[in-house]
Amino acid sequence: MTNKPLKLTRTDFETYHEALAKRPEADVISRAVMTNGVDAAATDPAAKVRLHREFSVELPTDQVTNQKQSGRCWEFSLLNTLRHQFEQTHHVKNFELSQNYLFFWDKVERANMFYQHIIETADKGPNDREVAFYLKMAGGDGGQWPMAAALVQKYGVMPAYAMPETYNNDHTSAFASTLARKMRHDAVILRDLVAQGADEETLTAKQREMVGEVYRMAAYSFGEPPATFDLEYRDNDKKLHYQADVTPQDFFKDAFSVDLDDYVVVTNSPDKPLNELYRLASQENIVGGKQIQFLNVEMPVLKQTAIAQLQDGETVWFGNDVLQQMSREQGFLDAKLYRRAALFGIDLEMSKAQRFAYHEAEVTHAMTLTGVNLVNGQPNRWKVENSWGEKNGEKGYFVMSDDWMDQFVYEVVVHKKYLTDDQRAILAHQPVELAPWDPLM
Numbered sequence: 001m002t003n004k005p006l007k008l009t010r011t012d013f014e015t016y017h018e019a020l021a022k023r024p025e026a027d028v029i030s031r032a033v034m035t036n037g038v039d040a041a042a043t044d045p046a047a048k049v050r051l052h053r054e055f056s057v058e059l060p061t062d063q064v065t066n067q068k069q070s071g072r073c074w075e076f077s078l079l080n081t082l083r084h085q086f087e088q089t090h091h092v093k094n095f096e097l098s099q100n101y102l103f104f105w106d107k108v109e110r111a112n113m114f115y116q117h118i119i120e121t122a123d124k125g126p127n128d129r130e131v132a133f134y135l136k137m138a139g140g141d142g143g144q145w146p147m148a149a150a151l152v153q154k155y156g157v158m159p160a161y162a163m164p165e166t167y168n169n170d171h172t173s174a175f176a177s178t179l180a181r182k183m184r185h186d187a188v189i190l191r192d193l194v195a196q197g198a199d200e201e202t203l204t205a206k207q208r209e210m211v212g213e214v215y216r217m218a219a220y221s222f223g224e225p226p227a228t229f230d231l232e233y234r235d236n237d238k239k240l241h242y243q244a245d246v247t248p249q250d251f252f253k254d255a256f257s258v259d260l261d262d263y264v265v266v267t268n269s270p271d272k273p274l275n276e277l278y279r280l281a282s283q284e285n286i287v288g289g290k291q292i293q294f295l296n297v298e299m300p301v302l303k304q305t306a307i308a309q310l311q312d313g314e315t316v317w318f319g320n321d322v323l324q325q326m327s328r329e330q331g332f333l334d335a336k337l338y339r340r341a342a343l344f345g346i347d348l349e350m351s352k353a354q355r356f357a358y359h360e361a362e363v364t365h366a367m368t369l370t371g372v373n374l375v376n377g378q379p380n381r382w383k384v385e386n387s388w389g390e391k392n393g394e395k396g397y398f399v400m401s402d403d404w405m406d407q408f409v410y411e412v413v414v415h416k417k418y419l420t421d422d423q424r425a426i427l428a429h430q431p432v433e434l435a436p437w438d439p440l441m
Contacts, residue, residue: 029343042338051332051399055383057310058371059084063094064396066389068170071141075102076387077317077366078148081413082157082256084315084370089257091235096160100169101248102151104222106143109151110285111183111214114138115207117282118187122194133282133436135187139180141172143285144441145317145366145413149260150289155225156248157256162229168221175221179214186210260290264419264427265319267294267411268302269440271356277429282436293431294440295423299406303379305418307372315368315385317413322365324408331393333384333400335407352407362439363410367398379405410440 020026032041061084067076079097087095117134124131168175190210193203231243231251272278273296280292306316325337341348355361371383382405384398392398400409416424434440 023345033343038340038343039338042340042343044334044336044339047332047334047337047401048330050401051334051381053383053394053399055371055373055381057307057374058383059310059313059315060088061315061370061385064385064390065096065099065387066396067099067387068389070169070172072099072103072143072169072172073366073387074143074145074319075099075106075148075151077368078145078152079157080368080385080387081315081317082152082258085258086255088313090233090241090255091237092233093236095233098158098160098163100160100165100222101158101163101225102148102155103169104163104218104225105151105155106147106285107179107218107222108211108215109154109287109289111179112207112211113285113287114183115186115190115210116287118190119194119203119207122191126191130282130436135184138183138187139176139178141176144280144283144292145265145319145411146290146292147283147285149263150284150286152252153260153290154286156250156252158226158229158248158251159231159233161232163223163225166222175217179217182213182217262416263413264416265292265294265411265413266302266305266419267296267440268299268352269294269296269356269410270351270353271439272296272432274298275423275426277426277431278434278440279431280434280436280438280441282434283441291431293427294411295419295426297423301423302409302412303402303405305414306369306412307374307379308418309414310369310372314415315370317366318369318409319363319366319411321362321408321410322367325404328388328392331386331396331398333398333404333408335401335403356439359439361408361410363441369412370397378402 029041065076065080067073076099079099079102083095083097086097087093114134118131121128121131121134126132126135190203190206193206198206225248228245228247229251231246232241234240267278276296278294278296280294283292284290306318309316322333325335326333327337350358350360352361367387368385369382370385372379373381379402381402382400384400386392386396386398388396390396416427419427
């Protein structure tokens with residue numbers, strides 16, 4: 001189809017001006033928006049009523065964590081779910097696990113995976129969409145639940161005091177940009193070696209050397225992970241517990257009664273066929289590690305599984321688009337929090353499937369569900385533990401309307417026992433491979 005380009009004229013602008021002048025509310029709205037900003041002028045005051053902080057199902061949690069200026073929410077949320085379990089089984093409050101420890105290993109493992117992708121796609125040009133995706137994502141902080149689970153399965157966990165945060169964990173931009181530059185520099189070398197006909201032994205040796213340099217960068221920036229640590233904590237009865245020379249792998253195996261392979265990422269991505277299993281291999285961070293798989297279902301199924309897990313006393317990792325309809329200060333997540341369409345007199349309505357298809361929807365954050373309010377068995381609001389510190393929301397906790405859940409929550413991580421037999425059977429299917437740039441990335 002060919003279409004003659006629209007050239008705007010003075011007549012068009014006069015028409016627009018006359019139409020605006022005929023709107024009796026224009027002057028009032030203009031003053032409100034210019035003086036207060038779009039969101040303040042569009043805020044629905046009734047949101048405070050909808051987001052009342054009482055929950056019929058509420059798990060015992062306390063202090064929140066703080067990822068600060070980093071994109072590590074996916075690690076924080078998994079470690080939050082694990083620490084809540086440890087706190088309940090070992091009767092201790094606020095036992096924080098080391099985010100730095102997992103972050104170190106992710107940088108090393110993910111660099112290795114990046115080099116592998118570069119070698120495998122060396123026959124494609126640098127402007128090929130897949131190659132360009134890998135180059136664009138180099139050095140990034142973001143991730144998925146299966147990536148964090150893969151790190152825990154291989155390296156275990158340790159208390160935060162055993163490998164505490166550093167400046168570079170809290171402010172990752174300088175390290176990330178340096179690492180990205182190095183990885184792209186190395187990509188040139190690896191692609192040139194392939195073009196020159198280098199054999200597998202030569203490529204592997206160069207890849208191993210490059211990963212060693214990333215290891216050094218991470219050690220300088222975050223510290224080198226200790227092989228063992230002394231486990232020390234005082235429980236709620238003030239009893240001191242001590243165990244010397246514990247490995248992170250043994251600590252996870254002995255202190256956490258959880259098999260991460262028993263959990264599944266349940267998604268609602270209606271731009272794709274439902275009741276299908278999908279895989280996002282491009283995002284996997286450990287060679288031979290846990291695959292990134294999604295079971296795509298209707299939204300009511302996603303919510304039912306999350307509610308069941310909460311009712312059984314276990315918190316829920318969930319992926320969402322936190323940048324939509326959110327008040328950081330108040331800790332509100334409500335699909336009608338800002339009535340921007342009504343403010344401007346425009347139509348902004350899109351279905352969830354349309355938002356995925358037209359790049360309006362994406363997973364930008366991970367948080368933890370710690371409660372839900374049920375009325376006649378149906379949810380109307382959810383309690384959310386964030387990882388932005390205590391100065392956001394109510395001591396770091398947010399409240400989410402069920403409407404926001406429907407619109408902007410895309411995945412939850414739940415135990416397989418909350419699925420039906422038919423849904424569990426789908427997990428045995430060969431997954432459909434997603435493009436690297438799929439919005440679920």
